[in-house]
Every structure is written in C-alpha cells, then in structure tokens.
Amino acid sequence: MANNIALFAVxxxxxxVLREFATKHGVRYPLLSDEGSxxxxxxxxxxxxxxxxxxxYGIQPNPKHVNLPYPGVFVLDAAGTIxxxxxxxxxxxxxxxxxxxxxxLGILDGGHGPEMAADGDTxxxxxxxxxxxxxxxQQLHLTVELAIAPGFHVYGDPIPKGYVPxxxxxxxxxxxxxRPMRWPSPHPFKVxxxxxxxxxxxxxxxxxxxxxxxxxxxxxxxxxxxxxxxQACSASTCLAPAAVQVEMxxxxxxxxxxxxxxxxxxx
Amino acid sequence: MPLxxxxxxxxxxxxxxxxxxxxxxDQTGTPVDLHTARxxxxxLVVFHRSAEW
Numbered sequence: 001m002a003n004n005i006a007l008f009a010v011x012x013x014x015x016x017v018l019r020e021f022a023t024k025h026g027v028r029y030p031l032l033s034d035e036g037s038x039x040x041x042x043x044x045x046x047x048x049x050x051x052x053x054x055x056x057y058g059i060q061p062n063p064k065h066v067n068l069p070y071p072g073v074f075v076l077d078a079a080g081t082i083x084x085x086x087x088x089x090x091x092x093x094x095x096x097x098x099x100x101x102x103x104x105l106g107i108l109d110g111g112h113g114p115e116m117a118a119d120g121d122t123x124x125x126x127x128x129x130x131x132x133x134x135x136x137x138q139q140l141h142l143t144v145e146l147a148i149a150p151g152f153h154v155y156g157d158p159i160p161k162g163y164v165p166x167x168x169x170x171x172x173x174x175x176x177x178x179r180p181m182r183w184p185s186p187h188p189f190k191v192x193x194x195x196x197x198x199x200x201x202x203x204x205x206x207x208x209x210x211x212x213x214x215x216x217x218x219x220x221x222x223x224x225x226x227x228x229x230x231q232a233c234s235a236s237t238c239l240a241p242a243a244v245q246v247e248m249x250x251x252x253x254x255x256x257x258x259x260x261x262x263x264x265x266x267x
Numbered sequence: 268m269p270l271x272x273x274x275x276x277x278x279x280x281x282x283x284x285x286x287x288x289x290x291x292x293d294q295t296g297t298p299v300d301l302h303t304a305r306x307x308x309x310x311l312v313v314f315h316r317s318a319e320w
Contacts (some may be wrong), residue, residue, distance in 0.1 A: 004309075005308060005310060005311060006304065006305045006308045006310040006311075007310065007311050007313070008301060008310065008312045008313065009313045009314075009315060010289075010291065010312065010313065010314050010315070011314070011315050011316065011317055012317065013318050015292050015293075015295075015296050017317070017318060017319045018293070018318060019294045019295065019296075021294070021318040021319070022294040027294070030293040030294070030299050030304065031293060031294045032289070032291035032292070032293055033291055033292045033293070039289050039291060042287075043279050043280060043287065043289075044278060044279050045278060045279045045314055068316050068317075069315075069316075070279075070314070071315050071316060072278075072279075072313075073312065073313045073314070074280070074286055074311070075309070075311055076286050076309060076310040076311075076312065077309055078307055078308060078309055079285075080285050080305065080310075081283065081285055082280055082281065082283065082284055082285075082286050083282065084282065085279065085280075085282050087278055087279075
C-alpha cells in the first residue's frame with residue numbers, strides 16, 4: 001500500500017469466500033477470515049443489536065446478520081498502538097481510503113480527487129476532494145487551503161460584527177449532507193490602539209468539510225460548488241471581503257461488487 | 268422510535284492502547300500474525316461486514 005502503511009481487513013467470511021472476492025476484485029492486501037467471529041467477539045466489536053437496528057432501517061431479518069462487527073477501522077502507529085478508532089453506526093457509511101489516510105495519518109500527498117486553485121496577490125485558495133468518485137453514503141471530504149501573504153491574516157470565529165470570517169458555503173444538492181467544517185483554532189491578534197482581540201489565521205490554513213451523498217445509488221455524477229469567503233487584513237489595512245468560487249466534479253461509483261441501477265431520467 | 272445513540276469510544280480497544288495481537292488465515296489460507304505482518308509499519312485494521320453480501 002502507498003506510503004508504506006499495512007492494511008488488513010477482517011470479516012467473518014470463510015477463506016474460500018475471501019479468496020473468491022480477492023480474485024474477482026484484484027485485492028492484494030490481507031483479507032483475514034474470522035470465521036465464527038471469535039476474534040471480533042474477543043475484541044468487543046460485535047454489534048449485538050444488529051437485528052434490532054436492521055428492523056429500524058427496514059432491512060428484513062436474515063440469518064447471516066449475526067455476529068457482525070460494527071463497521072470501522074483502527075489506525076495503529078509503528079509501535080502497534082491505536083492512534084485512531086473510527087466506527088460507524090450504519091453499514092452504509094464508509095470513509096474513502098484517501099480521506100481516512102489523510103485525516104488519521106496526516107498524509108496528504110497520497111493522491112486525491114479533483115482540485116481547483118485561485119491565486120490572488122494576498123490570499124491564494126486551493127480546494128480539493130479526497131476522491132474523484134463517491135458511493136452512496138460514503139464519507140468524503142472537501143479540503144480548502146488558504147495561503148495568506150506574510151503580514152496578513154483572515155478572521156476566524158467568533159468575530160466582532162462588521163468583519164467577515166473565513167467561511168465555506170456549499171451549494172445545496174438533493175441528498176448532499178454536510179457536516180461542520182473543521183478549521184484549526186485561530187489565534188488572538190491585537191491591533192495597536194484597539195482594545196479588542198481578533199481571532200485570526202495566518203500563513204497557511206487548511207480546513208476540512210466532511211460530506212456524503214445520501215440519495216439512493218443511481219443519483220448520478222455530481223458537482224460540488226462552494227464559495228470560500230474571507231477578509232484579509234494586515235495590522236494597518238483591510239482589503240475588501242473576497243469570495244472565491246470553486247467547482248469540483250465527483251463521479252458516482254458503484255459499491256464494490258454491485259452495479260449502479262440504470263438511470264431512468266435524462267438528468 | 269429512533270435508536271438510542273451509541274458511544275463508539277466504548278466499543279473495542281481504546282485509543283492509546285496496544286492493539287491486541289490477532290492471528291487469522293488470509294484469503295490464501297496462510298496464517299497472518301497482525302503485528303508480525305505489519306513489520307514495524309503503521310497499519311489500518313478494517314472491520315467490515317461480509318465480502319459475500
């Protein structure tokens with residue numbers, strides 16, 4: 001795997017099921033067979049409430065739905081210590097590989113999806129998606145990075161009235177679910193002669209917005225359109241508030257082993 | 268009625284702990300000892316539902 005990270009996937013499937021899956025999809029990392037779910041049991045990962053949950057989600061009872069783990073991932077450091085643990089309630093929610101690696105291991109050069117850049121004299125904006133494709137319910141990230149000229153800053157939150165804080169607004173799309181944008185904490189900046197302190201970002205600031213398309217499979221390719229708003233100021237001057245538009249296409253992909261339903265409309 | 272939310276921090280081993288060693292057969296039928304196979308590398312250990320359905 002890229003960046004010399006070991007990857008292991010564990011399920012309750014038999015070796016022969018895993019062999020068939022690996023052959024069909026060209027999987028080269030270890031798919032580990034925990035037939036009987038004893039290891040998952042000993043780790044405390046079994047979802048004891050899966051039948052109840054499935055009833056809630058409208059899934060019919062199925063004898064295969066026993067001894068299933070919660071879907072999720074452990075991230076281990078080089079010493080084998082757990083640095084991150086991410087589990088999801090729903091089996092439909094998945095992280096993208098690149099998104100997970102970027103977020104948990106801090107690796108951002110592992111290749112990512114579509115990218116856009118807008119260079120300005122004072123502030124340059126770059127934005128990218130962590131994947132060029134999405135599956136229904138998969139969690140993707142829109143990353144926005146501002147490179148701010150030395151001596152200048154942009155405002156974070158909370159900000160006194162009259163100033164424009166750094167914001168990313170994503171145009172609504174049916175089925176698009178946005179989670180809160182995460183920025184690093186701003187630091188206080190004091191303007192000489194004023195009592196107030198302002199929360200500001202300086203240098204390079206990078207924020208990440210998790211999102212998912214929750215429409216049923218077959219919703220089709222999408223374009224994420226976002227507006228990045230900020231106001232750049234120095235100790236002595238404030239530039240006019242700016243708005244940078246970014247647009248990134250993201251193609252719908254089928255879940256592994258599944259086909260997308262045929263499109264019924266000409267959208 | 269909506270299901271009560273779960274605290275996923277309480278599921279499985281915790282952050283900051285050594286991941287318990289596990290030893291399972293891989294898709295070729297070869298025993299894989301997780302920490303040995305990791306060979307000092309960082310690792311992602313993914314738990315997922317069946318590959319069959």
